[in-house]
Amino acid sequence: MPTRPDSQTEAPEAGNGREFDTKSFLKQLTERPGVYRMYDASGNVLYVGKARNLKKRVTSYFRKTGLAPKTEALVSRINSIEVTITSSETEALLLEQNLIKTLRPPYNILLRDDKSYPYIYRSSHDDYPSLTFRRGRTKKGGGTWYGPFPSSGAVKESLNILQKIFRVRSCSESYFRNRTRPCLQYQINRCTAPCVGFITPEDYQEDMRHATMFLEGKNPAILQDLMAAMETASKNLEFEKAAAYRDQINHLRHVQEQQSVHGEGGDADVVAIAQDAGVVCIVVIIVRGGRVLGTKDYFPRYSLEQSEGELLSAFLGQYYFGGSARREIPPDILVPVDVEGQELLSQALTESAGRDTRVRKNVRGERRRWLEMAMTNARQTLLSHLASKETVYRRLLALRDLLDLPETPSRMECFDISHSHGENTVASCVVFDENGPLKSDYRLYNIEGVAAGDDYGAMRQVLTRRYRRMVAGEGKRPDLVFIDGGKGQLNIAREVFDELGIKDIPLIGVAKGVTRRAGMEQLIDGMTGDLYRVPADSPALHLIQHIRDESHRFAITGHRARRDKKRRQSTLEGIEGVGPKRRRDLIRYFGGIQELRKASVDEMSKVQGISRNLAETIYAVLHDE
Template sequence: MPTRSEASSGHTGEFDARSFLKQLTERPGVYRMYDAQGQVLYVGKARSLKKRVSSYFRKTGLTPKTEALVGKIAAIEVTVTGSETEALLLEQNLIKSLRPPYNILLRDDKSYPYIYLSSHKDYPSLTFRRGRSKKGGGTWFGPFPSSGAVKESLNVLQKVFRVRSCSESYFRNRTRPCLQYQIRRCSAPCVGYVTPEAYQEDIRHATMFLEGRNPAILRDLMAAMEEAARRLEFEKAATYRDQINHLRHVQEQQAIDSQGGDADVIAIAQEAGVVCVVVIIVRGGRVLGTKDYFPRFSIEQTESELLGAFLGQYYFGGNTRREIPRDILVPVAVEGQALLAQALSEAANRETRIRGNVRGERRRWLELAMTNARQTLRTHLASKETVYRRLLALRDLLDLAETPSRMECFDISHSHGENTVASCVVFDENGPLKSDYRLYNIEGVKAGDDYAAMRQVLSRRYRKLVAGEGKRPDLVFIDGGKGQLNVAREVFEELGISDIPLIGVAKGVTRRAGMEQLIDAMTGDVFRVPADSPALHLIQHIRDESHRFAITGHRLRRDKKRRQSTLEGIEGVGPKRRRELIRYFGGIQEIRKASVDEIAKVQGISKTLAETIYAALHDE
């Protein structure tokens, strides 16, 4: 059976906040806090999960209520969302379904705010409504995360389109224009100052905008903002800026509370010998929560085979039969998919589909699940219990006298010899020690000469150590084969370093994870470790982190040398698209906050390119 994951320290029975927070993402999302009995204590949302959750564990400044909550925490689970808006709606869904005892601030259980377009034949009104009703016809837009944002946005829409906001009885009994007409927020249809045809055209434009299908009004406001700034009318420019932000906020399509649909959305992630499966539960179009599992697997199994085995155990294993939805969404085709779908359909007494090639809302759910699978796996790998168990295994594997407390790993990155960068990543008993990571710009070596680059970085790093500067590692890994390792051994001999074990990590003949070869620099021995070895998993984690950090450093150096901005480094984003992005959002920070769908609303930006931009700006 799959095992439910928990972000706790396990063997101590106490929550290990330090290791959990180290790998927590900066993205928006929802966090759930649990006590030792597995009961949910509190549900919250955050623009940045790392910053928000970290605030609970500061040493001073906590209220008595928060201190009492923190004292009961045994585990924390997170769900990453596409935007802060989606996080807020998911938070409210979870609070309504779970009723956490510490969420007293939301005990009034208010309904979501909507914008309502009435059903009047000639002159419909556009108004704010709390909660959705089927009575009276009309069209509903929303839900939206904030009533204040909706009211302010309605004010802007009334200024732009001059659509009435009065009640039907007030509208029928007017004999002269009201104050809204005087302040140019209504075209006075009550007294015939506008024809039904002209008014319907304004309604059509307002509707298109609320549906996110007409960015023309945004372009007009952006042009007005730029013109005001050019004339040094900064107060007016700020007003236009605020209007743009309100309009963009009202435009957001909600993935967390969409129309209809029951599905289990399943994603898989693999790293350092560990597999994580995340299940997102969607009922009635609402994301109700996530569950994380870490199934055992064989190195020979593909993702397709792993998902097939997982689905069989998830729905049919154990004593309790799980609810089977109409759709099960997966990122890859599942081994035995047709037979499994038939068995699920028979168990549910209706058709159940296993689908991978999906679009629209379902595609967003699947992408959300994949993001959460990667984040959950990183958190699991950084947990104190996991690292401790792997350190013990590594000590036994390499026959070390003591458990290593500091390990360093080196890698080289470049593009056809351009802007070569070397990375040094550091792990201790708590996992990655990012404060001690270092990047080295390699200069004066032949383009593409990885051996010379490795010699330079090792000489620079350990010459300081011999001179009494820097911290001494207990173990050093080199990402590469015998050639790179021989260079490292020569550098150590030249510097007189003989008491630090030096291990090369080569990918092996097949270059598949789990098939790595380890090379001892001192003896020359080459050996393989079983794919399920915790020691190998730790080595893979260190090696992968070194590779990631080297590539990130190389890209930063390359872009800086080419004098590129963050957007300039993204393929497919030329000067015109960069200009449109900056005009639409106002700056790079606002672009970072935007979801894929929001980015795709910019003129000239397709959904595929929006996904590329989002991934580039959230590369972790």
């Protein structure tokens, strides 16, 4: 999200006088599910919304025609937008409800009521307990509560399905006690009529045990039976029946979801860190009463020699103890890495809060999901910051001065090679302009007729193909070309340019240097062979790192796609630990690869034989992380 270095983004600075850079923001916005918050120039929240695809949803606000008058009025007041990424659309819905009830934005209407979350309640009846819909959780009655769930419609529909499968009662206690004959639910085969003794307490308790085991996520056998029935119906060409089974599976899975944005998790601050291209981003997610209340983003200055643990240690000290007003200190502060002086910091926080406070790295369950969500948001926020027009322009000026260019470059191209032991070699060409990555001009080149593993030959082929067209007047002319590699690759580029008669386009090689650490890159002038000594905190170096890393990412993505297509593999093939049986189980459980892409790590891990670590690997591959 667009922001300035060393500032937080939850409350944009009032009257900053800068126009919202819509183009740069939308270009880098993720396609994953999440929540977006729109602010005016004074930092007041205007609107909170959720989306299955953040990029598509937020982009729709800025189309030129077809907007309702209310939406046009909202868009005219937008000064900044923040996003929080979630692992599923359901989590986004719950977080949206929390934020609307807390912030009460003026342009939100649908969720401004004070309704409580829906639950499924198991009564405390000794012999014949019921499963019923309840809104809001209380301590009265002594029964068992399951939830909360994202919508009342999903709960009611799922209760109907559970009644069809297990035939447990859903009537009130007074209705149950006063029956003398079976009701309509028994007649339509949705109840076993325990009110008149048509089933023994033992048999009824067994049905209830199965129903509650399913609600607790402990009984995948029910789903296996439904999936087997769906396959049988499909083989018998009973497609309507198969579709009905498919819908039942989807409803049952929906009820079984465990939400990471609401639960019995207590209070915590979740702190995540991401760094790239000389910039570090720290995200703080605030959780109170098990609910995610919001996020704050920071871009502190740092030294290249500092580790992530050292950075977090310095940040936490300033975050909780810096300034005149002390922040609220929760019982738990969750971090992704070991923090330097962690015990001492915990003691200081405990003394300041007047109760035990722990800085924790190794967490499981709900807290682990919060930490993963924070890490995802830190990475996305950093990408958006790097792509902002203000950041790119400042780095372009620094690059012009570093290379002593006559003008600020308006088009830069970078090339990289990717292959697996010489197989299916692919070359990438990425393009940056004054707005950052120009993805519409990215190109992939399939390398043919070159010996396996010959990176020099591959580089010669891609450069010849790209710039032969330019010389013929068919391609755009860059102001600067980067080559990801050392003197060998750069010499090949120089030879190609000489063969094509290109004399006026600077060539720069980006070598990793002796230590191969970020910030220690060596820049080589393709014309003179001179080395550029660039400080690690140079904005020019950060821009070059961004271009180089983007070229590397694009090459690897293209290579994987070509390799899988040539091997005629599905997206799941090639993932270590996912064999034919697990692929089949995943497709059966979710009904197809598209539904699998929408699933969260928690949902994937519910498939038999899929551990949480394997689910995280599958999720990362499906989302190119």
